[in-house]
Amino acid sequence: MDFYLQYGHNMSPLCRELIGRWGGGTVVLSPRDLERNQLCSLAKEITAQGGRTLLDPQIYNPRANHPRLAGHDYFPKEYQTNLLTDGASARSWMTLLRELNADARTFAYILPGYYCQRVDELWLGVQELLIDTAASVMNDKPCWATICLSAEALRFEDQFELLLSRAESWNVQGYYVVVEHPQGQYLVDDPLWMANLLLFTSGLKLQGRSVVVGYAAPQNLCLVAANVDAIASGSFINVRSFSPNRFDEPDLGPSRRARWWYYCPQSLSEYTTVFMDVAFQAGIIEQFKPDPIIGDAYAGLLFSGALPSSTAWSEKYAQRHYLHSLHSQATTARRATFQETLDAQFLLLKTAERYVEFFHRNHVYGQKRDFENMVDVNRSALGILEKERGFALSQEWSNR
Numbered sequence: 001m002d003f004y005l006q007y008g009h010n011m012s013p014l015c016r017e018l019i020g021r022w023g024g025g026t027v028v029l030s031p032r033d034l035e036r037n038q039l040c041s042l043a044k045e046i047t048a049q050g051g052r053t054l055l056d057p058q059i060y061n062p063r064a065n066h067p068r069l070a071g072h073d074y075f076p077k078e079y080q081t082n083l084l085t086d087g088a089s090a091r092s093w094m095t096l097l098r099e100l101n102a103d104a105r106t107f108a109y110i111l112p113g114y115y116c117q118r119v120d121e122l123w124l125g126v127q128e129l130l131i132d133t134a135a136s137v138m139n140d141k142p143c144w145a146t147i148c149l150s151a152e153a154l155r156f157e158d159q160f161e162l163l164l165s166r167a168e169s170w171n172v173q174g175y176y177v178v179v180e181h182p183q184g185q186y187l188v189d190d191p192l193w194m195a196n197l198l199l200f201t202s203g204l205k206l207q208g209r210s211v212v213v214g215y216a217a218p219q220n221l222c223l224v225a226a227n228v229d230a231i232a233s234g235s236f237i238n239v240r241s242f243s244p245n246r247f248d249e250p251d252l253g254p255s256r257r258a259r260w261w262y263y264c265p266q267s268l269s270e271y272t273t274v275f276m277d278v279a280f281q282a283g284i285i286e287q288f289k290p291d292p293i294i295g296d297a298y299a300g301l302l303f304s305g306a307l308p309s310s311t312a313w314s315e316k317y318a319q320r321h322y323l324h325s326l327h328s329q330a331t332t333a334r335r336a337t338f339q340e341t342l343d344a345q346f347l348l349l350k351t352a353e354r355y356v357e358f359f360h361r362n363h364v365y366g367q368k369r370d371f372e373n374m375v376d377v378n379r380s381a382l383g384i385l386e387k388e389r390g391f392a393l394s395q396e397w398s399n400r
Contacts, residue, residue, distance in 0.1 A: 001223070002230035003330040004028050004054070005323065006214055008239035012042050014319060019051040021297075022327065026052045028214065028232050029104055030239075032069040032247055036100065043104040055104050056176070056214070057097055059112040060148050064247040074100055090133045098138050109138045110176045113146025115244050119159040124166055135171050144174035144210065148242075151182040154196050164203040174210030174229075177201060181241045187219050187374050194222075194381035202226035202389045206396060215242035218268045218326060218371075222378050224333040225342050225385055227393055233326055235319040260318035261369060262302060264288050265325045267355035268348070268374070269366035276308035282362045287355070290321075294328045297321075338394040345382055349375050 005015050007030040019025045027046050029039050043053045058069055062076045069075060074096035076089070094112070101109055111134045116123045131145055145167070153159050167175070179197060182190050204211045205227040213223055216231035217240045223231055233240050261270040271279075271288070279285045289303055290296055296303060298321035301311040335341040353375045359365070360372070385393075 001228060001330050001334050002026070003327040004212065004214075004230050004232035006030075006216075006232040006234035006239045007033055008234040008236055009033055011235050011239075012038070014235060014323070015042065016045055016049070018320065018323060018327070019046055019049050021324070024050045024052075025327070026054060026230070026232075028110075029053055029055045029106075030058065031055070031072045031075075031100075032058055032066055035068060036072060036103075039100075040103045043106075047105045053104055053106050054108060054110055054176075055101050055106050056110050057112045057146075058247055060115040060178075060244050060247060062114070066247050069247055072100070090130060091137055094134055094137045101138075106141075108142040108144055108174070109134065110144050111138070111146055111172070113148050113176075115148045115150065115180075116153055117150045119149075119153055119163045124163075128166075128170070131170050131172060142173040142210075143171075144176045144212070145170055145172040146176045146178065147204075148178045148244075149180065151180040151193065154179055154200065155182075155190075155193055157196065157199075160196060160200045160203075164200065164207075167204065168207055172209065174212070175204050176212050176214060177204070178214045178242050180243065184241070184243060186217060186237055186241050186368065187371065189373055189377055191377045191380035191384075194219075194377055195384035198222065198226045198381050198385040199388055201228050202385065202393060205229075206389075206392055215240060217241060218263070218265075218329070219374055219378065221268075221326075221329055221333055221348070222345050222382055224330070225338070225345050225382055225393075226389075227338075227397065231330055233323065235323070260313060260315050261322075262288070262299065262308075262313075262318060263322040263325055264355070265290050265294060265329055266351055267359065267366075268352040268371040269356060269359075270322075270369035271364065271366050273302075273309040273313060275364050275366070276302060279359070279362065279364045280307055282364070284359070284362050284364070287358065290325055293332075294325050298324060338390065338397045341397075342382060342386055342390075346379070349378055349382075 004026040006028050015027050046053055074093045076093055112130055134143055181188055182193055188194055201211050210229050212230045213228055214232045216233045220231050238246050262276055263270045298317045301313050302308045335344055352371050356372045
């Protein structure tokens with residue numbers, strides 16, 4: 001499974017550095033966070049380093065009023081409700097979007113897709129109008145349909161099964177899936193929601209098309225068992241957990257009191273330096289070090305023999321370490337068969353559970369980013385995936 005960088009606030013230096021370190025990779029560019037000249041300049045640098053780019057149009061809400069996003073020339077202006085059924089209007093701004101994609105050097109089009117509160121005929125009709133319009137405008141490289149679902153829409157099997165049935169006839173080569181988390185959670189504690197995400201994305205993959213899931217977090221590593229092609233994640237929480245409100249809010253940047261979290265890959269949890277200090281005092285700090293395969297290029301400061309909070313550990317190191325670690329975990333997660341991949345995911349959860357229990361016995365906690373309560377959520381979801389889609393995925397696994 002591949003790993004993409006989901007562009008967010010002030011991520012240009014980070015993208016340049018990580019694409020260079022990895023010797024390639026993909027950045028999903030964000031018009032909300034970049035003006036046109038910035039976006040095109042970054043794309044030029046990324047491709048010069050051997051990287052690739054995609055552009056998320058972010059027309060989840062055509063009425064969105066984020067000043068930078070709405071300022072792009074392709075974004076619908078003076079929105080009218082008849083735009084939902086007006087192919088000519090859609091064609092005009094899709095032409096501008098095609099031009100921006102050319103300047104951004106993208107290797108595929110992410111097509112516009114509106115936020116779906118409920119999968120019904122109205123939303124499906126609008127979605128299909130956008131896809132049909134794009135077919136006549138964006139016909140020089142692969143097209144991926146955006147599927148942006150509310151948290152509620154994914155909880156009901158009849159809704160996502162209807163969507164799977166209709167999507168099979170869409171004239172696209174792949175899907176860019178963006179799903180709202182329940183109650184704005186970062187780590188989702190609803191096993192049915194997680195299972196449905198696996199069932200839905202695996203259903204899309206069984207159509208023989210590419211599937212990329214955006215706004216991902218460590219909990220989404222399990223998507224490898226659904227045969228998903230890639231997950232995308234970014235620096236701050238708002239590019240790891242999707243919220244449609246992000247496209248109406250002004251740029252506030254990080255809080256002055258922001259705490260920079262350390263991501264511990266083996267526990268799938270994150271910890272503030274306050275709790276890393278507890279680990280240091282308890283003499284277990286070495287247990288938090290990442291596997292040598294991942295390396296501690298960005299985390300070494302925390303293991304230098306000094307109290308972690310007294311080191312120069314900062315946003316710069318925390319974000320790079322998180323993304324570098326998740327990149328390593330994602331790109332090594334897929335195995336030769338579905339069963340081997342599933343078994344590896346169960347082992348990952350068992351390992352995380354043991355580390356979390358050990359850390360808790362030593363009074364080290366990840367608070368809202370602690371994976372303790374998510375282990376069984378993901379176990380349940382993977383078990384449901386195996387039961388419902390295991391045979392089909394096993395048959396198709398080698399055909400990817």
